[in-house]
Amino acid sequence: GAGVSQSPRYKVAKRGQDVALRCDPISGHVSLFWYQQALGQGPEFLTYFQNEAQLDKSGLPSDRFFAERPEGSVSTLKIQRTQQEDSAVYLCASRDSHSGNTIYFGEGSWLTVV
């Protein structure tokens, strides 16, 4: 596709519910990132994939957060037993080796936990 595509754009979850957020990166991009942006804050790094390998998951806030990219393209961020503090925008981004270190962001998935 032309850009990074994320779905759903908006998700309301009841506390304790599991959610899955999908990211479709720019075709051919090797690197994929997930960021969390709380209201009024800058994005914060969650995890990084190079192809299907998850090379850095140091930003995942708890073991309720899990990300995968099994075939090196589409990625899913899963949040188990959602809590109110998980309410945020989850941004996916991708980059390839030819873009001069430019990271391209999707429009985000807005998660509200009630």
Place this chain on the structure above:
Amino acid sequence: AQSVTQLDSQVPVFEEAPVELRCNYSSSVSVYLFWYVQYPNQGLQLLLKYLSGSTLVKGINGFEAEFNKSQTSFHLRKPSVHISDTAEYFCAAANAGGTSYGKLTFGQGTILTVHP
């Protein structure tokens, strides 16, 4: 560890006036620096980036930024703003170097509001 500080949370300005959005960074290694813009309900769009070379970087929509290593700053400027520049602006840094994969550290954001 790396940190990015945006010194102003909100900047109001009148249309056609100049504007400067301030950004300072702290890092123990060389960094790449970026400015992104975020319009309401949209993702982040790259305005400009500094990787190496000339310290004055020009970006899209008439914005420019100057890398100042001695002051560890990367302030964003525009000589004449438009109503359409109203948005939130984020400064970000990434480790330079061959083994880096480009993880970004963001500042808290500056909301630019352009008044008619």
